[in-house]
Amino acid sequence: MSGFGALAARYEGFILDLWGVVHDGVRPYPGVAETLARLRDAGKPVVFLSNAPRRAATVARALAAMGIGAELYTAIMSSGEAVHAQLRDRLGEFSTLGRRFYHLGPPRDRDVFMGLELAQMDHPAQAEFLLNTGPDDVLGAQRAEPYLPVLEAALRAGLPMVCANPDLEVIRDGQRILCAGYLARIYQARGGVVIARGKPDPAIYAPTLALLGTDRARTVAVGDSLRTDIAGAKAAGIDACWVLSGIDARGADAQGLPMVAVLDSLAW
16 A cells, blocks of 8 residues: 555554654654644544553653654553553463562663562662563673573573563664563573463453554554564464564565554554
C-alpha cells in the first residue's frame, strides 16, 4: 500500500509498535503525528504495544518529549509493565522466583521493580534471580562481550533470568544497538533458564486488546520486526501490517508470515 489511510478504513482498532514504527529512539518519523491525529479524529483507538523494558508511564513521558502527546493515542502496554505486574502478582513461572535479584540494565529501567517487595543485590551470587532489562550506558550497547562476566556469574549461581525486553536489537538514530533479548539468547544458549514477557508471546496481546476495547477480528497490529511484531500478531490471531521503517527494512525474509499490508512508513 502507498499509505496508511487505505488500511485504516478497514479496521476499528490499531496496535502500533513504537521503536521502528512511531520513532527511531530519538524523534518521530515523518507523517506519524498526522496519522495518529487522523485516527483520533475518526474515533479509532490506538494502543502502543512496545517491548520497552520500562513501565507505561515512563514510556509516555519519553513520547511526550518527542512531541507525541497523550491526546494522540488511547493507551500504552509495554513488556516492562507486564514484567512489573508479574513480579508483583507472582503468577505462573514468576511464582517460583525468590525476592532477591540482580539487575542487569541501566538505572532508567529501575521502575520495572520499584515499589515491589524485592531486594536488589550487588552481585549475582547473592541473588535468587537475574532481572535483565538490557545493556547499560557504561559498557555500551554495541557488543555483548562486556556483559559475559555477569552472565557467567549468574549461570554459576543457577539464577533464572527474567527478560523484560525480548527484542534482539533496535535502530536508534540510524545505529543498531543490542537489547535485553540478545543477552537472554546468549544466556539460554549457555544453559540458563529465561522467562521473557513481551512480543512475540501472544499473552501480551490480551491486556493490550482490553485497553483497546475492539474485537480481535477488527484490529490490526503494525510493526517493523518480523520476529516480534508480525510473528506475535500471528500467534495472537490478529491481522498484521509490516512497516519498512525500522529493524527489518527492505530485503528481510518474511519467512511466510501472513500480513495484510506492507508500508514504507506510518504515513497517511
